[in-house]
Amino acid sequence: xxxxxxxxxxxxxxxxxxxxxxxxxxxxxxxxxxxxxxxxxxxxxxxxxxxxxxxxxxxxxxxxxxxxxxxxxxxxxxxxxxxxxxxxxxxxxxxxxxxxxxxxxxxxxxxxxxxxxxxxxxxxx
Numbered sequence: 757x758x759x760x761x762x763x764x765x766x767x768x769x770x771x772x773x774x775x776x777x778x779x780x781x782x783x784x785x786x787x788x789x790x791x792x793x794x795x796x797x798x799x800x801x802x803x804x805x806x807x808x809x810x811x812x813x814x815x816x817x818x819x820x821x822x823x824x825x826x827x828x829x830x831x832x833x834x835x836x837x838x839x840x841x842x843x844x845x846x847x848x849x850x851x852x853x854x855x856x857x858x859x860x861x862x863x864x865x866x867x868x869x870x871x872x873x874x875x876x877x878x879x880x881x
Contacts, residue, residue, distance in 0.1 A: 853877050 783794040788801035860871030
């Protein structure tokens with residue numbers, strides 16, 4: 757379908773036993789890049805592009821750019837910071853989000869949707 761076109765679906769008025777199942781359209785995605793797709797870049801490819809761009813900038817500049825002061829640039833400090841950040845994200849974002857989904861009867865990971873979460877973190881989307 758052309759970019760920006762809205763697709764409308766309608767159900768038939770016949771009983772469910774006689775009706776053909778309603779198939780919903782799937783999002784189109786780039787393989788690996790298609791700027792006219794619903795999802796233009798496959799996420800792993802996007803991550804690869806950022807790594808390649810960083811390597812190119814490193815080679816062009818001739819030096820690594822350090823953003824952290826020497827005390828915080830040590831590996832144990834960075835690993836500890838990452839562990840704390842992951843833990844806080846799980847407690848403050850993921851757990852409440854899963855609770856909201858389960859509260860309306862839907863699961864969080866590849867489960868059938870039984871309700872729409874509109875409270876908590878989902879009130880913004």
